[in-house]
Amino acid sequence: MTLAINKIINSLLEIILFSLLPFLFWYFSARKQERFTEWIGLKKIKGAKNTALAIILVTVFYLAISLVFLKGLNNIESATSEFQGLGFAALPAIFIYAVFNTAFPEEILFRGFILKRLANKLGFAKANFIQGLLFGLLHGVMFFPLVGNLKTILIILLTSLAAFAMGYVNEEISGGSIIPSWIIHAISNLIAGIYLAFYI
Template structure:
């Protein structure tokens, strides 16, 4: 898994760019803003179990496992990644504007496509690699909020 450190770097870079674009807007991690050390455990639990795990189970564990039989792997991966991107970006159309929302949709969709590929083609169908990356990204976003970095 020599590609995993590179994926982490790319994923965190995309996360930082997305966070920067919505830095003055309430997001899922806004509730942790400024809590510092006292918010680390709740933020980690939130990142692990409230967002990353259910999203990975649904998008890469359910959708990506069910659609390939009808459309093939690449079309199925594209479908799950577009849906994932839409889930993460659509909410920003009215509060961040169309351009920022579209950038978030494309960035998160591209990451979702890569995670789907890694899970299915490099990790034997396991969602653990994408779950770990997703947790890392969400924890990163939480830490940015916890310590008021942006």
């Protein structure tokens, strides 16, 4: 229970931190045009059937990446290491971590803010490439001291591809909603956390 409470607190802090810059940008530039939630893509999904299929396909890809990482990062401390071997006791904390501690704040910043704002200036293709690369670099930087050059490059490449795919689903299939990428991201992190809790 203590772990779950810690994850709730961490989630609130992460959401506030990752939302601060987008909120300030919206407040000074767009608050008279639309609500903050609409502005960052927290809105109804369009094209539900196509979106559902895209979510399944990208989730499988993202999940494959996550499991490859877990196999390659044995005995290395990561964000999910605290769940290792805890079994059912870790499930509430894993759910909170997967949905609110990582997926939600990261989707707000990368797909809700960076992608959308850059797309207004550069067009979707360039903006999606940039947000994907930034997402990959963030994850690569976190692991570089632990895994070395080759694995870091692989992490950057694969997470960038996943981010690029999530950006495409949101903007080109789902009408600009970030909910699809939030679902993809959360499911992948959830299964990765469960894998650690039960199988490592």
